[in-house]
Amino acid sequence: xxxxxxxxxxxxxxxxxxxxxxxxxxxxxxxxxxxxxxxxxxxxxxxxxxxxxxxxxxxxxxxxxxxxxxxxxxxxxxxxxxxxxxxxxxxxxxxxxxxxxxxxxxxxxxxxxxxxxxxxxxxxxxxxxxxxxxxxxxxxxxxxxxxxxxxxxxxxx
Amino acid sequence: xxxxxxxxxxxxxxxxxxxxxxxxxxxxxxxxxxxxxxxxxxxxxxxxxxxxxxxxxxxxxxxxxxxxxxxxxxxxxxxxxxxxxxxxxxxxxxxxxxxxxxxxxxxxxxxxxxxxxxxxxxxxxxxxxxxxxxxxxxxxxxxxxxxxxxxxxxxxxxxxxxxxxxxxxxxxxxxxxxxxxxxxxxxxxxx
Numbered sequence: 583x584x585x586x587x588x589x590x591x592x593x594x595x596x597x598x599x600x601x602x603x604x605x606x607x608x609x610x611x612x613x614x615x616x617x618x619x620x621x622x623x624x625x626x627x628x629x630x631x632x633x634x635x636x637x638x639x640x641x642x643x644x645x646x647x648x649x650x651x652x653x654x655x656x657x658x659x660x661x662x663x664x665x666x667x668x669x670x671x672x673x674x675x676x677x678x679x680x681x682x683x684x685x686x687x688x689x690x691x692x693x694x695x696x697x698x699x700x701x702x703x704x705x706x707x708x709x710x711x712x713x714x715x716x717x718x719x720x721x722x723x724x725x726x727x728x729x730x731x732x733x734x735x736x737x738x739x
Numbered sequence: 740x741x742x743x744x745x746x747x748x749x750x751x752x753x754x755x756x757x758x759x760x761x762x763x764x765x766x767x768x769x770x771x772x773x774x775x776x777x778x779x780x781x782x783x784x785x786x787x788x789x790x791x792x793x794x795x796x797x798x799x800x801x802x803x804x805x806x807x808x809x810x811x812x813x814x815x816x817x818x819x820x821x822x823x824x825x826x827x828x829x830x831x832x833x834x835x836x837x838x839x840x841x842x843x844x845x846x847x848x849x850x851x852x853x854x855x856x857x858x859x860x861x862x863x864x865x866x867x868x869x870x871x872x873x874x875x876x877x878x879x880x881x882x883x884x885x886x887x888x889x890x891x892x893x894x895x896x897x898x899x900x901x902x903x904x905x906x907x908x909x910x911x912x913x914x915x916x917x918x919x920x921x922x923x924x925x926x927x928x929x930x
Binding site: 674677 | 788789880881884885886889890
């Protein structure tokens with residue numbers, strides 16, 4: 583009995599811990615599309631759109647008024663049968679690339695996207711040069727008599 | 740052949756690198772904060788991609804007795820008009836009003852009440868003065884989205900033919916008006 587109760591409490595606790603991840607800012611179920619597939623697609627698009635009021639949240643996560651309006655617009659477009667790219671383009675034409683949480687691949691963002699590869703190549707090159715130089719360096723000159731005597735003194739017991 | 744003292748110099752130089760980096764970052768941050776204080780840099784200013792593009796399609800509810808306006812009205816312009824989004828619930832808009840009132844003799848201004856109740860808009864304009872010759876009501880905020888605004892106040896300068904020539908997402912100040920806006924209006928009006 584007690585074990586069962588403990589188990590139940592554990593399950594309830596875990597469920598509680600899991601809920602925050604499930605909660606979206608959609609504060610009114612009437613906002614959601616009736617078709618679950620379309621709703622899922624609208625949420626996926628919304629998760630890629632920056633809330634321009636809070637700036638570091640997606641419109642699906644934000645409870646700002648503008649985010650709510652933009653969620654509605656996304657759902658209108660999805661319900662009309664537009665694909666993700668069309669909805670994204672509609673938003674970008676009004677709010678600019680800033681509204682994308684994931685920057686688009688373009689000449690302006692080339693350096694940004696290439697940076698991980700460039701950094702890795704740079705690191706490999708540095709390491710290669712470093713080891714090659716160390717391997718090529720001549721061995722240090724042998725110790726002089728004075729140095730030998732000093733070393734013997736220092737290591738003596 | 741590198742001598743030990745050469746190595747030491749190189750090590751010292753390498754140690755100075757992070758310091759130099761921190762120095763550069765410090766100067767950059769200082770400049771940024773200084774700019775925020777003096778209004779030349781605003782991290783919340785979203786650069787709407789509307790510049791040099793035609794005004795969007797939008798619809799506004801009328802706010803009688805004021806005359807409203809449409810996309811077509813803007814497209815038929817032959818001289819610049821300033822379109823200002825405002826709301827009675829917006830404190831920066833209230834602070835901006837005296838500046839707009841001083842501008843109304845130099846530039847035609849049309850206002851859009853953003854997500855506001857008509858009666859609140861009316862009493863707001865009664866108290867602060869009304870710089871707008873035409874007025875529209877964007878009760879749902881949908882026209883605002885078409886224009887690409889992210890809040891109020893936001894201001895657009897619409898030139899002849901309904902082309903957007905200038906935009907700011909910050910309250911207008913005397914400095915912006917005299918240094919940026921009015922010179923631009925001047926340039927747009929001289930063929």
